Amino acid sequence: MSSSLTSSSRRMKIGELARKTGKSVRALRHYEELGLLRAARSEGNFRLYGPDELARVYWISKLQDMGFSLTQVQGLIDTVESxxxxxxxxxxxxxxxxxxxxxxxxxxxxxxxxxxxxxxxxxxxxxxRVCTTEHDLDGCASCDSPAHADTRAPSLVAGVHLPTAPAAASSLVRLRSSAEPAPTAVDGSASNPEPSEC
Structure with missing residues (x-):
């Protein structure tokens, strides 16, 4: 057996690398396109990967877990290699x-x-769970249940207690009404209305 075939027999194809690392074949090809991964080629032009490439894929996964984007991984590799x-x-x-x-x-x-x-x-x-009072969500803001005695609602619960949509709309109508000026008389018609005909 030739040395090239012997070398190839110790390597894995892209499908096996994908299974070992939990990555998709498409993702591995994308890594290669970005220069993050390099593959050898068999005599039949199949991609072949060894232990170094396996370690590189695991390394990329670790960096992604830390919040690195693939572009940032590229930059890190470029910085190190240069x-x-x-x-x-x-x-x-x-x-x-x-x-x-x-x-x-x-x-x-x-x-x-x-x-x-x-x-x-x-x-x-x-x-x-023990609440038996029939009220809407607004009533929760002033809960007097013994289970919540002397206990303020935590922030994740307190933030739920907002006015319902109808109540909010009514408040807006009242606010607008108070801001509008009172109607004024025009040609005396408002202050001295004409008597209606019988």
């Missing part, structure tokens, strides 16, 4: 990852706060 030396390349990578770590920690803090808000809201809403 570096004058290995230490310079690793310095660029270190700076990029340090910035991303800060953003990730900020996102984690926001998610943890959201988790607390959701848990607090669900605990509050459990008290609504």
């Amino acid at each position: 570096s004058g030396s290995a230490p310079e390349a690793m310095q660029s990578l270190r700076e990029m990852f340090r910035s991303r770590l800060h953003k990730t920690r900020t996102q984690v803090e926001r998610l943890l706060q959201l988790e607390r808000d959701l848990a607090e809201s669900l605990a509050y809403l459990e008290g609504c």
